[in-house]
Amino acid sequence: MGKLTLHYFDFPGRAEPARLMLTLSGVEFTDKRFTYAEWPDIQPSMPFHQVPVLELSDGRILAQMAAIDRYCASLTGMLPADALTLAQVEQGYFFMNDIWEPIATAMTANRNPEASEEDKAKAWQQLLQPEGLFKQRLGLLDRWLGKQRKGKFPAGDELCYVDLALF
DSSP, X not given: OOOEEEEEESSSGGGHHHHXXXXXXXXXXXXXXXXXXXXXXXXXXXXXXXXXXXXOTTSOEEESHHHHHHHHHHHHTOSOSSHHHHHHHHHHHHHHHXXXXXXXXXXXXXXXXXXXXXHHHHHHHHHTOTTSHHHHHHHHHHHHHHHHOOSSBTTBSSOOHHHHHHO
């Protein structure tokens, strides 16, 4: 396997599970990070105009977090072999998209150079409402994790990619 290049913003976010898998497994990769100020110039070159994107050594491109994470899990041995175990833990993985949704709104406002400080504060206040969607979804995830655990991790005693996404 040749060298991989992971493209994402200069913060953890949606690329972090892939970064963690590759790093923990000793897979050599380039972690190509960029700022929000650089993003408008980079965005048109990305499939779907989104990141993360994983560039393979032969020039092929993988887009979308789930596809990248599954590919990295397969490379690193962090993909549960049992189909039912995989399906059960992936419930939590895919629910993370529902948790990311309100976070992304606040982060976008925070990094928007045209947004006022009042708008930025309002976006974070909305996210952190005690009875808000974000808190509700975290509670649902916490209850699910409590019922799901079958060992040290939700999938059993071996670390899998879903554990890193939930981290």
